[in-house]
Amino acid sequence: MDRYQLTRRVAILGIIANVVLLIIKLIIGFVSRSQAMIADGFNSAGDVFASAMTYAGNKIASQPEDENHPYGHEKAEYIFSMIISFSLLLVAYKILRSSLDALIQREQFTFSWWLAGIAIFTIALKLVLYIYTRNAGRREDNLLILANSEDHRNDVFVTSSTLLGIILGSQGIFWLDGMVGIGISLWIAYTGFRIFSSSYYVLMDTNIDEKLKSDIISAIQSINGVDHVDDVAAKPIGLRYIIIVKVSVSGDMTVREGHSIAAQIKEKVKVFKHAKDVLVHVNPA
Structure with a gap:
């Protein structure tokens, strides 16, 4: 059931x-x-x-x-x-x-x-x-x-x-x-x-609590190639959230390398409780 x-x-x-x-x-x-x-x-x-x-x-x-x-x-x-x-x-x-x-x-x-x-x-x-x-x-x-x-x-x-x-x-x-x-x-x-x-x-689309936000940022920063995290926000859809992540990486990276880091971020963040989907935006550091 x-x-x-x-x-x-x-x-x-x-x-x-x-x-x-x-x-x-x-x-x-x-x-x-x-x-x-x-x-x-x-x-x-x-x-x-x-x-x-x-x-x-x-x-x-x-x-x-x-x-x-x-x-x-x-x-x-x-x-x-x-x-x-x-x-x-x-x-x-x-x-x-x-x-x-x-x-x-x-x-x-x-x-x-x-x-x-x-x-x-x-x-x-x-x-x-x-x-x-x-x-x-x-x-x-x-x-x-x-x-x-x-x-x-x-x-x-x-x-x-x-x-x-x-x-x-x-x-x-x-x-x-x-x-x-x-x-x-x-x-x-x-x-x-x-x-x-x-x-x-x-x-009213209230953001996630600060502890969960801090845990997500820590997980993202552990990924090789991430220079720093610009922002983490969320849009609630019932009990779950769409997590919106903005990170900065080296400006010399290729599109393929930047996409690979974004995929790793999505995989890491989706394991968090109530995370339904993850959107990642990559900026040049």
Whole structure:
């Protein structure tokens, strides 16, 4: 199974699990008037959408190179990630407004053991999904799967907070239920901003980090005939990069000799992680 098939499986599992949780949480939440459970339910709605966008983005990103897309479709993952970030921010806003209204109007929820049971079931299910997706993402070095695992881990924390609000609410501390809803909204907003930031940097063609750049320069300088490295830059295409190298060689070299050095540079640099292609420009020293 390749990385795209694995991402597809992860997305489908996420959709199924979150649809089930969404239905159960909202029914129990509205019946018991628990803002924390309702907030958790809307969080699951966001998770359904996120998993659906993961599926769609992965489907496009897995398409091979063609005449109009000579470097493939891998940036689709980040376009869809940005869509997910906007949906999370919208969900966070709705939860925050609902929870603030509950605090201002001093609404009390009706305690039910169903609330605690659903919260415990959610924590257990999300923990299993987190462990599965984390291991799969690390094995395939797939950032999209790892993002899904982080989302499942976040849900474990969020629902644990919901469970705390339910337990304390049963003891008469009803205001905490609304406070937990506010906390959940802030956590979802933070996750949305973080996904947006990661997608933005790739889509805006951010350069490689300085350590990787330094390692590439060191590798190039070890090649016989290279006078010095003028510049190393990169253009991200999804998870991978097109590395652009500018070097100077002796001006007395023949075209054949300069081409040979450029070929050696390309071979050396392509072994670096996430390097899809290498473009080399040779200047006379």
